[in-house]
Amino acid sequence: MCGIVGAVSTRNIVPILVQGLQRLEYRGYDSCGVALYAGGLKRARSTDRVATLIEQIEQEHLEGTTGIAHTRWATHGAPAVHNAHPHFSHGPGANASAKAGRIALVHNGIIENYIELRKGLQAKGYEFASQTDTEVISHLVDSLYDGDLFDAVKAAVLQLQGAYAIAVFCKDEPHRVIGARAGSPLILGVGKDGENFLASDAMALAGVTDQILYLEEGDVIDVQLGRYWIVDKMHKPVQREVKTVQAHSGAAELGPYRHYMQKEIFEQPRAVADTLEGVQGIVPELFGDGALRVFKEVNSVLILACGTSYYSGCTAKYWLESIAKIPTQVEIASEYRYRDTVPDPSTLVVTISQSGETADTLAALRHAKSLGMDKTLTICNVSTSAMVRECKLAYVTRAGAEIGVASTKAFTTQLAGLFLLTLVLAQAKGRLSDEEEAQHVKAMRHLPAALQAVLALEPQVISWSEDFANKENALFLGRGLHYPIALEGALKLKEITYIHAEAYAAGELKHGPLALVTSEMPVVTVAPNDALLEKLKSNMQEVRARGGVLYVLADADTKIESEEGIHVIRMPEHYGPLSPLLHVVPLQLLAYHTACARGTDVDKPRNLAKSVTVE
Template identity: 85%
Template sequence: MCGIVGAVSNRNIVPILVQGLQRLEYRGYDSCGVAVHAGGLKRARSTSRVAELLDQVATDHIEGTTGIAHTRWATHGVPAVHNAHPHFSHGPGDSAESRGGRIALVHNGIIENYIELRSALQARGYVFASQTDTEVIAHLVDSLYDGDLFDAVKSAVKQLHGAYAIAVFCKDEPHRVIGARAGSPLILGVGKEGGENFLASDAMALAGVTDQIVYLEEGDLVDLQLGRYWIVDKSNKSVTRPVKTVLAHSGAAELGPYRHYMQKEIFEQPRAIGDTLEGIQAVVPELFDGPSDKPGSSAHRVFQEIDSVLILACGTSYYSGCTAKYWLESIAKLPTQVEIASEYRYRDSVPDPKTLVVTITQSGETADTLAALRHAQSLGMTNTLTICNVATSAMVRECKLAYITRAGVEIGVASTKAFTTQLAGLFLLTLALAQAKGRLSGDEEQRHLKAMRHLPAQLSAVLALEPQIISWAEDFALKENALFLGRGLHYPIALEGALKLKEITYIHAEAYAAGELKHGPLALVTSEMPVVTVAPNDTLIEKLKSNMQEVRARGGVLYVLADADSRIESEVGIHVIRMPEHYGPLSPLLHVVPLQLLAYHTACARGTDVDKPRNLAKSVTVE
């Protein structure tokens, strides 16, 4: 969830390092910093935005041809300058505040055995200036240094338990940066001029600098020098990784008429869905084939072999998986489990090699989902597929099969267009599996494809409801609690709506299957607890109306998203927004949009930081 940028060059590299951090700001962070080789070690750190760091760099005249930079999302230690990266080593005899130090280091991930390592290093005289697990690595590398930084890092990582991506340089070896990764992403950028080379946690950080990218594998160490680099794998063997041309976006597009990126991304959903489904004229397994150079990447063969589905995901992606469960079981007739990735890998489960393991992730680097995938593979479940928005991500590389959504770069921390494009990809997967199993007729296929092709127009019609939703948001901005209700296919949509409200407005919100009201949550209902109800005109509409009456009988105030033909009318205590006519199994893609807009406009009314909500990060690359 943090960002790393590193470089070895003949020119002043600080502007590129800071620019790289700016391109990674969308991930979320609470501090940032840069360090360079300038005779000795020199750095600037800030708990403000990268723009403030840039001012500090200029004021302090920080320049150098070798350097590393970092945005931090706090795990160990509060957000404070002394906990910000880069960290310097302070050996025996050094003071914690001295300008000295030999090793400069940045780190993404979590070191699980840092307490034991810290105690051992303190006993040797190392002075700690922070509460972080990262500083332990800097001191450990220093303690093992004997004239060769690569050897010191290689020895140090053998003692680390946990996840890490690190970039390190040493004051005694100018024009050299060492990188290592295990459980956190790290890439190498091959420079186009002067023999310069780069490290980063994301190709986006290097957009405009180089498009020649090497994706480091699990356990790799890389040695960057001017005009050359080399990589050794986890077995300490020299390896060659392919150099790929990656045309990364240089960052967020202009906001245009929008106030925030989240609002822009909500309104980009018709285009994102259209792009995700572009060119699909028929449902064929080949839509999900993995890269052509990957063995066993034939979706046709895999779909014939499997007889159940296991979905692994976190957060918003988990709710898209919960929605897909209804589709997979009702249309494809395949038993489906949906697991929170961070829970799945730590419990005893019953593996089945005939299960299709589906991971869902926007970034393709989500640590818990990657770990859950590897756990499933270790249990013998090798038929794997990912629904992912980043074609070059670790998740795509590690799964046999893939469907790449085309949401484009999503800057806002609260996911919107990534969620709806995931749903589109999952519905297409449902149809492909149903067809492979002989459970989808030609007429049904064409009916579903026609509905999918019309989704952009339907979404545009829903977005036109924004003025009515703003009126609701004015009420919600004054509340501190909210309840969301849904049934069947739309229960996960209620969960997603509650999550969005929590994330960016800081209002406590819960979601329940509406039939569960009388089993507890009804005790919370008062006139001060707004109750949002997702009310499509499906087979459960009459049951849902009864649940709504339970709320009204307790003085609760309802805010209802009702299909045009659902015969639910506005009256005292019931506020109704009319959606388009019921859109069948694809209805969740329409009903989630007003919930996104409700969260967005409520956040605006409360004055919160919409795109960078407190305590959250965009790309969750730690456990």
Template identity: 90%
Template sequence: MCGIVGAVSTRNIVPILVQGLQRLEYRGYDSCGVAVHDGGLKRARSTARVAELISQVESEHLEGTTGIAHTRWATHGAPAVHNAHPHFSHGPGADAAKGPGRVALVHNGIIENHDELRAALKAKGYHFASQTDTEVICHLVDSLYDGDLFNAVKEAVQQLHGAYAIAVFCKDEPHRVVGARAGSPLVLGVGADGENFLASDAMALAGVTDQIVYIEEGDVVDLQLGRYWICDRNGREVKREVKTVRAHSGAAELGPYRHYMQKEIFEQPRAVADTLEGIQGIVPELFGDGAYRVFKEIDSVLILACGTSYYSGCTAKYWLESIAKIPTQVEIASEYRYRETVPNPRSLVVTISQSGETADTLAALRHAQQLGMEHTLTICNVATSAMVRECKLSYITRAGVEIGVASTKAFTTQLAGLFLLTLSLAQVKGRLTESQEAQHLKAMRHLPAALSAVLALEPQVISWSEDFARMQNALFLGRGLHYPIALEGALKLKEISYIHAEAYPAGELKHGPLALVTSEMPVVTVAPNDALLEKLKSNMQEVRARGGVLYVLADGDSKIESGEGIHVIRMPEHYGELSPLLHVVPLQLLAYHTACARGTDVDKPRNLAKSVTVE
């Protein structure tokens, strides 16, 4: 979600700060800003894109050797300049209109006790210029400042309840930036010539430094020229490992594509091939040292995830129970963490996250660990993320950087990783024969070619999108293994075209949703040629009998024909257990081309963020 960049240097660091913000734009944001130390506090803020902020910075000749910058996704307070970060303190008797105080601060996360802190600070005479919870932290640091910013921040965070990653500097201490984190990611970049940097993502520092220190939960970090130090939540100075992280240097080139989402859809054959690269056989060690012992001991699986990752987990449940014969429960992370459950110490807790920093999923993981479930594994796209560091086992997908907010290649690579997990568990439990293993591996190796064949259907999907662009609602149906794919298809359409869409198991159609079916409610049906096909055909007839119009993704041998009120796209081949990876691709393309036809912002849909690092 929100992005942070900070720097201490001897050169003008404004170009580095705003370049870092550009590299974090993919996360989603609705305002941005930069503040520097230049004989005092100076800043520029905007509710437009970072490109407009850069123009503003240049026109105002904003320069400085110490500074912080931020992209904001609104939580407390509307997207407006006065709510944009960085925030300045306004101490007792100060008037925001007459200029800044002495502290500048940016913040990712949500402070849950901001109301009581605000009341206490107002009683001390602090003036608030915004509706944000962030300004509360800024004033709190100012109220505790006695000449040492590091100590003031350490004291301030002890009073904060909630999630935060912050970067702060003070006009009285040039060449010093202090950061802290709890629940939101923050990294330290160690640069050349005494420079030091802070960022919410190592990508923001690509090309500036590849020497990265991952700030741990509860840490406070002090950056100065040529040195830095870190204290843990107990105030003890600690050493954190410096890692070489060669992050991508920002958004990849679009090439022949109109949007990053379209590019990423077409990158799926390569992404899946990369995710499966080097796999010659099914062995538990694919998931880390000690995986065999863990897999042997567990008797069930608990999957925790949010959004698109949750739907990949729902798909995996069918695989895990049908192939590995292991009871599997899939929980929405934001619900699981707050409800009473019956913990099973012999359950394998599997988290799924594209970024590895999803706040609700991390919190759900920690909740499960606190309940005594110590066998943890993550399927994640970022090897250096908090999720990977906090789980004992992991499988790193190789989707590469995903810029579009609506996830595509991250989803299919998650499915590839989850299918490998299914086969590994089945093998350890003695439920996978050598011939079955060989058959599954052959099918997985063919996936890139199969995905390429599905992508060739794009022109037919475009013709569907012309119909959908005129609609306000849509219904998606699937059965069995493909019900979660229908859910994912509906989510994609909602996210980027703003068409209201719902998904149902097709057998549930007559239990309520059928009341919605008219000629203005298109019904998308995922119809592979599997054991449930004949049942699904009956559900389709229920739609046609009510005047509904069907849009069917059918396998070539399913004997479903186009006709009045029924539009059929034939998939190149039936793909058995791995069919969900193929059937989701036309649904991604449908959402994409419908959004293009409606003129929405495909890569940055309204109100949404890429990496959801707040609750």
């Protein structure tokens, strides 16, 4: 979601700050800004793209050696310049709209008790220029400031309830930026010649430094020229390890593609190959040391995830129960953490997250652990993320940086990791024969080639997209293992085309959704040649009988032919249990090309963000 970049240096750090913002644009945002120390506080803010902010900075000749920058995804207050970060604070009686101030602050997260804090600060004479919860923090720090910014921030965070990552500096203490985090990620980048950086993502500092320190929950850090120090949530001095992290900025280059989403769809063969690289056989150690002992003790699986990751978990439920014979429950993380459940210490708690920083999933993981369920594993795309650090076991997918908000290659690599987990658990329970293992490993090795063959169907999908571009509603149908794929296809269409789309298990069609079917309601059907095919064909006839138009992704041997009212794209081959990885790709392409035809912002759809780090 929101992005933070901060710097303390002896050189002009504006180019580094705005470059960092550009590298965080993929997260999604609706305003951006930068604040600098230049003999006082200077600021530029915009509700346009970072490129417009850069023009404003150049026009105003802003330079400085200490500064903070931010991309904001609105939570409190509409996207508007007065709500954009950085926020300045002014002492009691000062004009809140004045250009100069004492404290400059940026913030990711949500402060839940901001109304109470705001009332208290207003009673002290502070005036507010925005509707944000963030401005409350800047005034609070100001109210506690007595010559030492580190002490003021430490005192301020004790009063905050909710999630935050903040970076703050004071005009009275140049060459000093204070950071703090709880529930939102924040890192330190150790640079050369004494300069140091803060950021919410290592990618923001790609090419600037690869020496990265990850702050832990509750840490407060004092960043100065040539030095830094950290206190933990108890405000006790603490050391954190500096790691070498290669966050390649080249991953953000479009190359020959029109959008990042298109690029990432076509990167899926390589991403899946990289994710499965080195998998010669099914061994528990693929998930970390001690995995075999944990897997042998497991009697059930609980999957926690959000959005697209949740749908990958729903797919894995079918695998885990049919292949590994292990009872599996899949929960939306934001729901699980707030409901009464029956904890079972023998349950393997599996979290799924592209970023590894998804706020609801992290909170759900911590809730499960608090209930005594300490057998934890994550499927995640970022090896240095909080999710990986907080779980006992992990399988790190190797999708590479995913810039487009609508997840594609992260989803298919999650499925690859989850299928591997299924096989490992089946083996640990004595439910996987050598012959079955060999067959599954062979199928996984063939996945990149199979995905490449599916991508060759793009021209046919483009033809479908021309029909969809003029529609405002769509239905997606799937059965069994492919019902979650229908859900994912509907989500993709919603996310980037703004067409209202819903997915149903096809057998549920006559229990309500059939009332929606008309010639203006396209019905997308995922039709692999599996045990439920004949049932699915009956559901398709129910659609045709009501004048509905079908768009069918059919395996070659399903004997479903194109005719009036039925448009068929034939998949290259049936792929058994791994079929969901292939069938989802045309649905991704359908959403992408429909969005292009409708002229929407494919990579940055309205109201959405890439990494959801607030509740």
